[in-house]
Amino acid sequence: MAHGPAEGITRWLYTTNHKDIGTLYLWFSFAMFLTGGFFAMVIRAELFQPGVQLVQPEFFIQMTTMHGLVMVFGAIMPAFVGLANWMIPMMIGAPDMALPRMNNLSFWILPFAFAILISTLFMEGGGPNFGWTFYAPLSTTYAPDSVNYFIFAVHIMGASSIMGSINIIATVMNMRAPGMTYMKMPLFVWTWLITAFLLVAVMPVLAGAVTMMLMDINFGTSFFNAAGGGDPVLFQHVFWFFGHPEVYIIILPAFGVVSQIIPTFSRKPLFGYSSMVYATAAIAFLSFVVWAHHMFTVGMPIAGELYFMYATMLIAVPTGVKVFNWITTMYRGAITYETPMLFCIAFVILFTFGGFTGLMLSVAAADIQYHDTYFVVAHFHYVMVAGAVFSGTAAVYYWLPKWCGRMYDETMGKLQFWLAFIAFNITFMPQHFLGLAGMPRRYADYGLQFADWNMVSSVGAFLYGGAQILFLYNVVRTIMHGEPVKEAKVWEGAEGLEWLVPTPAPYHTFTKPPVVISGAAGEDEWSISGATPHVAFKASPEAG
């Protein structure tokens, strides 16, 4: 069994190894992150001053559309799939993913999807220009011809996501090491298991939405065309039935990452493990029944509007439980502030801030004023960037030494953190003010009363972009000539199976499963971080 990877490019093309595929996902998502970031820089450069200077409004809305699509489907989702590929088998004591060939396929169709999507920018008539939410009929009757390529690309992304999540479900259900019961799994595994179910449930809905669009555009149906007996609002219901769970698909794995890292650097077990699991499940359930809070201005009947308002407010309860658990995990710990911990603390603060604005947005009467303004843009960047992206960054710093056997430069990591943290807030805090003062989103140009805060926001965005270059440099430098790390347990407070395998993690791990044995709290040599401390591993794993 002890063979290493194949040589050359075929290693990556033909690989069925979960670590290789995880690496591919992570590099792909980073490339997409820089691409989507470049689009954001174009947006912020155009909005630096009122007036149309750099790009025409037509191209501007293509940029906002592509920024959203690339960041959501190309950067954040694949990044967490990459982490899942790398970490889930190592966390549950499995030798690989359950369906390794499908794993290869689900990655390798992604670059084609995004090549198709991005190529539309160079087509006659331009790329998608209808926002990442692509509301009909702007995305059907009034769309550029390239919309068919967009639909095809979305189908491929959806297929990739569905295969990836089926693989995760199959792995977690079938390949846990003996004794690794569900309620002993690390929280990252739990959040991904629940996320995978969300993906399997809603990606087909997205596929249905774009297929109906395809029919309306090319085959004369009228799903979303009122003139033919259809309903443009139907599109929004279908889209958000996918779209709201989608935002939890993005954030739940991030919750999992934070639940691994905070205990490590607090040197204390995660507080309220089981309530974390139940809260995650509750959030996932609620995510299916609140979708129309994105549509408070479409003129729903008041009963519907009230229902969606109450249901949305309810999400604050399980989300609050998670935040309280993280803080209580830190309470009476022995905290150190390495780069991953800094990103996680920033996550807790800024994500909670985004949660507060989310609660404000749930109040329908006030939402009528907030809806489709920069207040909403600020809100979802607090939860997506300071939430998902910060936790993804934390995860890379946290596990990078385990992956490549080298330690990153801590000073540079901290510098990146502070730059990203400050720049993020300079970028997005003013957008709350812009939105409240009345600036709608997706505006290529704006009235003079919004000029000052837009300039501040643009400066912050450029700084934030710069922080990512520092990130790239730090990671590449670490892989090439970082300080070698020998200890299996890279971090003093780290617990869990992934810290039992040698550093760097060999190409094959847990070819013989470890045995997970329950013991009394405090007596065990090993316990899983993010799990109850009643878990011990008596057998040491065999690597290679």
Place this chain on the structure above:
Amino acid sequence: MFKKALAPFLTCSSFVSMKSLGAESDNSVMGGGLTNLNMPRGVTEVSQVAYDVHMLMMWICTAIGVVVFGFMFYVMYAHRKSRGVEAANFHEHLGVEILWTVVPALILIFMAIPATSALLKVYDTENADIDIKVTGYQWKWQYEHLGEGIKYMSEMRTSIDEIEGREPKGEHYLREVNQPLVIPANKKVRFLITGNDVIHSWWVPDFGVKRDAIPGLFTAAWARVEEPGLYVGECTELCGKGHPFMPIVVEVKEEKDYDLWLEGKKEEAAIYAATIGKDWSHEELMSKGEDVYKISCAGCHQADGNGIPGIFPALNGSSIVQGPADGHIAVLINGIAGSSMQSFADQLSEVDIAAVIHYKRNTWDNSVGDIVQPVDVLNFKTAQ
């Protein structure tokens, strides 16, 4: 300007709603300054309940934030390893876990009460004194005073030269229209909002009115404004490249002024109707047609008539434009189904349609030479 940023955080700074167009304006600060931080309280019951519930939610969230983050910062300071603390090992406490589930739930119930009553206010659209039909077009608004037979388009007045920086930007940049919506003060006005092509959204922050303008459906909102003046709003649903360029201006007049204005509008319409039968000259049609073309056609087909390849077809050299006049009239009256070419039958008068068709047939490289009269358009319409 950073001095202003230090002004009390989140005070209620009034939304710069140019209430005194032409007159001295208190919001002429170039760039808007940095103190413009909050939602306007507005001038209607709906906007005020929205503002109140917004402020309530914000203060509750602020209070929770102070407590939670305060505790977190204390922990981050006090329980650092560098202070030599030993980590505890507890990981559960049923009591606090129940507490921090139940208390937030109670706070939510407390929030839901004002949130519900505010929403009931928004939906109170019954018993209106006046109905206005608002129709969103790419990229302008049409207002119809139902029962009065008055209907007009409202389009942005800011020039492309100001937008593209060839001329200095005026004080009301992107916030000025050729014809504001006019409504009376102290009357309950109901807006019945719909869209003609894609979805738009009609938002006047000071009224607390934001409703999507959806083709094929009507949504309703209402406002009773006490203070006459000008109120500005914007389109808030992405509707294509002209999305930022279809502002809303509402002029609220005292009731007697409103009645006078309505009379004037009716007379204007009568005079205009009389010109349909008149024989228009080539020069008259060309000059009127050029104006109409710039406002209604050039956005897509471009000022030079060459369109944008792949999206908007060229009119210069087009066989429809140069073919029989009836074919061209048919396109403007009916639009082209399944494309973004909309019907202009309700947007432009017969005179405008005749003028713009005549203009297009006799400009750029097109030189058909015949004359299309308003009465031809009228005959085409009645024949349908």
